[in-house]
Amino acid sequence: MPTPADPIIEAILIDEEEFRGLLYDDATGLPIGPGSIVKGNPTSLYGWAVNKSPGTKAEGLFIMRNRYTAVEVNLATEYEWFATLSAPRQAVLVCMAYQLGLGGLGGFTAMLHACSVGAWPTAATEMLDSHWA
Numbered sequence: 001m002p003t004p005a006d007p008i009i010e011a012i013l014i015d016e017e018e019f020r021g022l023l024y025d026d027a028t029g030l031p032i033g034p035g036s037i038v039k040g041n042p043t044s045l046y047g048w049a050v051n052k053s054p055g056t057k058a059e060g061l062f063i064m065r066n067r068y069t070a071v072e073v074n075l076a077t078e079y080e081w082f083a084t085l086s087a088p089r090q091a092v093l094v095c096m097a098y099q100l101g102l103g104g105l106g107g108f109t110a111m112l113h114a115c116s117v118g119a120w121p122t123a124a125t126e127m128l129d130s131h132w133a
Contacts, residue, residue, distance in 0.1 A: 013046055013047070014046065016047075017046040017047035018046075019045065019046055020043070020044060020045065021044070021045070022044065023042050023043070023044045023050070024042075024043055024044070025038045025039055025040050025041075025042065025043070026040040026041045026042075026043040026047070026049060027039040027040025027041070028040065067098060068094055068095075068098050071094050071097045071098050071102070072090070072094050074097070074102055075090075075093055075094060075097060075102075078102070079112070079115075079116065081115070081116045085115070089115070092127075093105070093115070096108070096127075096132065099132070100132060104132075108126060108127070108130070110122070110126045111123050111126035111127055114126060
């Protein structure tokens with residue numbers, strides 16, 4: 001069971017630990033990417049050394065839910081026809097955008113056009129004829 005938030009602890013940690021959305025080396029402060037040499041600990045968010053305290057399934061689900069909800073909002077904003085799709089079709093596009101990023105999904109121009117006009121066999125063919133599938 002999660003513990004309730006403690007405003008004093010949160011205020012101290014927010015003040016002492018800079019929020020960093022990307023993984024970084026806590027010894028150098030440099031971002032970690034492919035090929036990086038890490039001198040300290042891979043760290044993210046508010047000083048979370050991910051190798052010392054692995055994330056929990058509950059934390060992962062919390063982050064995933066926040067992220068796919070944001071993706072869904074972005075899709076509804078970007079594609080006016082998105083809201084007219086059935087829930088399963090919306091779910092497929094949300095999952096694709098979650099996995100590929102919105103820019104990656106945007107590269108599926110023929111598939112997106114097919115979705116916008118309800119050409120489902122074409123949309124399916126375009127999805128399956130990709131590295132993503």
